[in-house]
Amino acid sequence: MRRRLVHRIPVRVRHYWKLLATCAAFVVVCAVVFSTVRVTPLVTSSATTADRVRQNIAGTTALFDPAVAHRITVTFRDEDYQRLLDEFWEEGEKSFLEADLTVDGTRVPSVGIRLKGNSTLAGLTRNGEARQRGFGPGRPPGGGQEPGPGGDAPVGGFPGGDPAGAPGGGARGGAGPGGFARASLKAEEPETLPWLIRFDEFVEGRRYQGHREIAVRVAGMGGGSTVLNEAVSLNVLAAADETAQRYAYSSFTVNDRPTTARLIVEHPDEGFADTLGGDGVLYKSLATGQFTDQGDDPTSYADDFKQITMKGSQDLQPVINLIRWVNTSSDADFDAHLDDHVDVQALARYLAVQNLLLNFDDMAGPGRNYYLWYDLDTKKFTVVGWDYNLTLTGDAKQGPHDASRMGGRFPPGGGAAPEGMQPPEGMQLPEGMQLPEGMQPPQGMPGPGGDTAGAQGRPNGFGGHKLKERFLASAAFKPVYESAYRDLYRRIYADGTAMNAVDSITTVLSTVAGYDQQKTATDAEQLKTLVRQRTEHLATDSVITSG
Template sequence: MPAHTLSRRSFGAALLGAVGLAVAGGCSSGSSSAASSSTTATAGSGLFDATQVHSITFTFDQDAYDKVIDAYLNDQSKEWLEATVTIDGTTFEKAGLRLKGNSTLRGLTKTGATAGTGNNRGGGPGGSLSAEKPQDLPWLVRLDKYTDGQELGGYNEFVVRSNNTDSALNEAIALELLAVAGLATQKSVSTRLSVNGGSEVLRLIIENPADKWDADNFASAGILYKAESGGDYSYRGDDADSYKDVFDQETDTDNPNLAPLAAFLKFINQSDDATFAADLSKHLDVAAFANYLAFQELVKNTDDIDGPGNNSYLRYTTGKDQFTVVAWDHNLAFGGMGGGGGNRGGGGAPAGGGDQQQGQPPAGAQGQTQQNGGQGRRNGGGGPGGRSNILVTRFNADKGFKASYDKALTDLKATMFTSGKAAAILQTRAAVLTAKASDLISADTVTTEAEAIKANFT
């Protein structure tokens, strides 16, 4: 998205001006926006057109849905549900839906289920989610799950995200700013979602990091691994089975290969301090990692690599024999950990942190570093309710790497905030909601939530 220069007017006035331009250009609120975007989407490139509020409907058998919910409440298993999915007027029969998320789903309840049985804890720390409101649940959507070749504009899957704000602007803005920071990100768009003919609700959908996303974001061949919420970055040996439920291979899944991952984890856990400092750049894109950590600090996302959800990907580039840490999950960006009160699936972090403490540095490795000049939580100990991550701890304990992080903080603040790019992105995304989703969210709510995000830009 091109950068724009904000005038000296207040944000509210600028937003109203932008909305006025959008309306004058023929945009309207309500379901009519779905019809206008249908032509674009059908043409093959409009699914992630962020100038629109897209229309999505799910239709599925209630008994089959109940079985999926029961399976999750019993043992946290996430089974697939066959559904008809319609996007901007284009219908996909025999698509697939699957619950998506970890800490968020800990608040899932179902009427008639016994509280405390399985995962049903009567509204857990992940937020209060009701199985009676499937339109509010987090979903992974696979258009080609049961029908080969189904896609829209090259996309065969996407994620319906949860958020504890009504607008989900905090995540949408964070994702766009990742690109401004030169980091791999996911496209996102606002949608009006309805399930089985029910009322529409405002939801954010984003790209799911998988094969297409990997090819779009990385020029060289490689493998993408996802860190699971119950795992950590500890070295568990070279047996791939030791990493079950700790890391999942997300790309090239027909050729499972955890050997590069195991070697990387062995290095960051078992190398002595001198070797770690000298050789980390051989194993990790150090500059990108410094930018990643600085970015998370600047957008106040405490639910990242060393947060309670262990939210991160590791991307292995085959030709370089090197890893890149990839950002994931920004629904708690801009201080969203304890804020908001929206009904779109909660999004809070588990009370008391994650499931377990991550691996600590080996004997002789440096401990946690001091805070970086008051710049926040990057002391190797995670955020509020978080847990330490061995890579973060050792990176920040080294003076040279710590200096690269401090420089990234200064540079990214200028690039994203001082330049006005963040404010311009926020203004544009907020204007789309006000102009095209006024039946789902009030202008006052959009403005209030946008102002709260903008307060972080100074």
């Protein structure tokens, strides 16, 4: 019997079994001896651009022509959609499903679409039930508060918000009263959900007018029902010659569901990077990122940054070097050498415009909504803004040196949350989201990902960013920031650009199929009130009048 079993082994194996055994033993020894040695990849290839484009669909109309009412239809199988929902509900995974797309009459088969967003999706319900990691299991949209009239959002937003507006009495744009209003999202209404459309997910190398991805935006917290605030912000950014993604409004039809009017925005992918000029690497900050020194191992930063371009020819090391320097340099060194690492003028303008647009969810916000562009020629970083659906929703009286926070302004240096401002009992924060400094969760309330506030060494503050904080705290850079602020105030508010943008965008939106006249009129009027108040208030601020 034993001989028969032996003969079943191939002849070559039987002849060279000693050599094979020696090789196997060598592998085991290497695994044991060298398992603690970290291997650092060496990049030897030259700088290169994105994946090879094999097909670029021309279409009939420029996709991001903001003066045109566009048309988008999406068709997919319901069983694929239910599978996508199952994976998101059970595992938190946002996987792609295959769909057929038609853009302004041009058919694009087999595109990939997936849900997009973090805190935006926290209020998503399915068959009336919220996800376990949403704002509390089984709780209604709005973080556990009862929905307002029509079920759109909880009345008053976060408790403690001024009924007449945000804390401080300023008007709000786009969301109605309160500090934490949000759109109600239902899985049964895919035409209202936030989507990322990827043209090459199932067809390699395909682009649509040079775009690999586009985002179908949703209002989320505080953005009204039309996302008018984000469109206006992108409009004024472009008018002020600041880096901004392109946008347009489009009708949006999913299968045989009702048509809705949606804002579509250029996604910061490889194609967007090509518009930034020169040779460089684009890195996306993740919602879980903290901008803290975590050592030399690039894998330790996997939850902080994602490299978008030049994979294989460049790596994350420049970002690691920047993080370490910002976190360890002395104040004198920071003031003297920041310009060696970062484009100081561009940083000042980025921070000024976030304040002007009342964007609490910028690079220091809960979503960490920014990109880093590393110029390979100058060896300097530039901060690139992204995700402006929470702009123009805070306190119109926020000053140039006030810190933006959810629901309104906080004094310089942070300070405590407004008296009585507490999240709803039982509320669970979305993944990556943290509470404002000085704001304590109700007893027993889990923090992001189920951890209590401050767990795993994460700060308790609602965001925060060392580069932003050190720059704004430095007396050396105060003149640079204030000069940028004055210039951008004139370009955005004093010249009437923001007010004119509201009117022109509303006019285009009124021609888009699925547009809601009443909601658009309400959003536009609230936004105009905020723009008017902000223009008037800042006109008397010493930063503006001193220039």
